[in-house]
Amino acid sequence: MMAGNRGFDELKFRDPVRARALSDTLGRLTTAIGRSPVSIMHVCGSHEQAIARFGLRATLPRDLNVIMGPGCPVCITDVPEVDEGVALARQGVRIATYGDMVKVPGTVMSLADAQAEGARVDVVYSVSQAVEIARQSDEPLVFFATGFETTAVATAAAILGGPPDNFLVLSAHKYIPPVMEIVAEMPATRVEGFLAAGHAATITGWGVFEPFVARHKLPVVVAGFEPLDILAGLVKLVELIGERRAAVENMYPRCVTKEGNRRAQEQLWKVFRPIGGRWRGIAHVPNGNLRLRDEWAHLDARRRFDIDVAGLWDYAPRPLVHECICGDIMAGIKSPTDCALFGKECVPHSPVGACMVSSEGTCKIWHQYGGHPDLAPRSVTGGESGAVCAR
């Protein structure tokens, strides 16, 4: 049973007059382009949550297609990386990781499955909680580190802060800017512009997108997470597409500067180096994975342990996995509703693919907020009851 649109009525735009004005402008600018559809990609699970939760797609012009790309850090963590964590856990090593990671399927099982068989897996909200667990004993504690640059800076700070010797890191951190290059070059995607995520850009700064824009001649707009922020970002992006102007525009100045957070960048690059690697469902992404520099080899779980991933392959792969289209969804080629498993065999409490596991996965977001949000006609003011959240 779908969650349906239950609850949408109480969700209001802070400023419905402005929301309607932005929506009207967006319609006018999209029509003026004279092509259909105009496809825009965002790369952030929090954007998709806000778009679905506030029913934004119902307010968008019919000819504007807003798709979610590889913006869910849990989802793009590749199967072999999950397998490394699972293999270590089954070898008796204690693992700590962020909540959603525990349920993400590897080749034959998830960390939660390994835990059910007796492996020790701790869920933490912060890397500093993992450091605390390590401090409480002498046995090795491996922090399975996932997430984009926003989260990787926390791991970097924890490492630079001098953790105990038994604290080790299995890094599956990813770096967003390089994957935009890959998606931009995918012929099936046909993206005409990117909406960049505000908080990753808080770290990198919007200047990081300038080389991308120059190479691919595609506009990038940095946007925040309020419904109005997202609408304003889309208006600016469609305006740039209409003018055939490839540029970076920052529509989230209250959080993002051109230079970004330099102090965080220094720590990030002191600890990590970018290397190429696969993102689940996407492709090999040059410089898309963050691994510990040689200086931190003594903390690197990959160097400390002989991780027996091959040992997992004796087991049968999980059923239905070959029918999962997570990869095409993250590449922006398909939607959850294109998947035969969506909402049937694949549901949040029994997910087949990673996109149904994470709260930032497209499938889970669509499942919770009502199947296909495009099909939910509702006015931009959220109905005539008209109550508006005060500032």
Next chain:
Amino acid sequence: MCLGVPGKIIEIDGVIATVDFWGVRKQVRLEVVDEPVQPGDYILNHVGYAIRRIPPGEIQATLALYEELLAHAEREDDLMAADVRGEIQGAGNDGR
């Protein structure tokens, strides 16, 4: 999880700030925050680390989204409200 959550600094002890999130006091680490901060400042917390000092003129606009989300937090299955609660959990408890 990339949403982060804003909170107000109550006091600072070295690299650890006590931060108020809608009445819940937590410990947030300051190693990566972009500017020097002091009590009274608002920061954006992500997984237990302040990643940005919110400029004073932008605080109300920043809080608005979260207040809208938390106003409907009785919906246990709301993904965004759950993420915000998770971000508050990411900050440490007193005595850490």
